[in-house]
Amino acid sequence: MSPETQRPLRADAERNRRLIMTTADRLFARRGATVPLNEIAREAGLGVGTVYRRFPDLQALVDALFTERFAVFLHLAATAAEQPDPAGALRHYLLEAARMRAEDRALEVVLANADFTKGTTARTRDRLGRLVDGLVARAVAAGAVREDFASADVYAFLYMIGAVADRTNDVAPDAWRRYAEALMVGFGLDPAPAPHPTAMTDDQLLDSWPKPSGGQDQGLSGGS
Helix, strand or coil: CCCCCCCCHHHHHHHHHHHHHHHHHHHHHCCCCCCHHHHHHHHHCCCCHHHHHHCHHHHHHHHHHHHCCCHHHHHHHHHCCCCCHHHHHHHHHHHHHHHHHHHHHHHHHHHHHHCCCCCHHHHHHHHHHHHHHHHHHHHHCCCCCCCCHHHHHHHHHHHHHHHHHHHHCCCCCCCCHHHHHHHHHCCCCCCCCCCCCCCCCHHHHHHHHHCHHCCCCCCCCCCC
């Protein structure tokens, strides 16, 4: 029986499990999924044995983080599917999914390292895929988006918005919304009636610009 399917944990065990997962999130966001379980245990202030009892290896921890996140995406897609307006349903999913991606710097790391080939992760991915396919098919059939819009565009949209959010989060945390709206208009969705975020200032753009290797401000010549 896997750690994710056994009976509910005691309150203290559940607190430890949550602490392990939030600590892993924080470390993954900074360094990717190469952080060993021993370091996660040390950062969480827990014994190594406590971590290994909950998650026998790093893959089990990544898959648990994936399943938890995708449960939220599943709920979001199911809620969107209940909306009677196909355009509104797709817009709701795209914007809320983009917001979740913008606020979750570890999400891409988890997606890149989860094992989709079996078990809960595979079933969760397939369920979400079917829901997104339904949202897209409804919107296309209603003429709410361009006729060649596809589910692959949803995932590319989130990838692009995630890249913008990761680069601008510290200097202009709402900048991603401007570009999300621009992409959705390009897809054929009507623009939202709410005010749009303004463009970044020159200073914000410079602050979000890629830095040279090593975090130095000078160029490749070393400033000479």
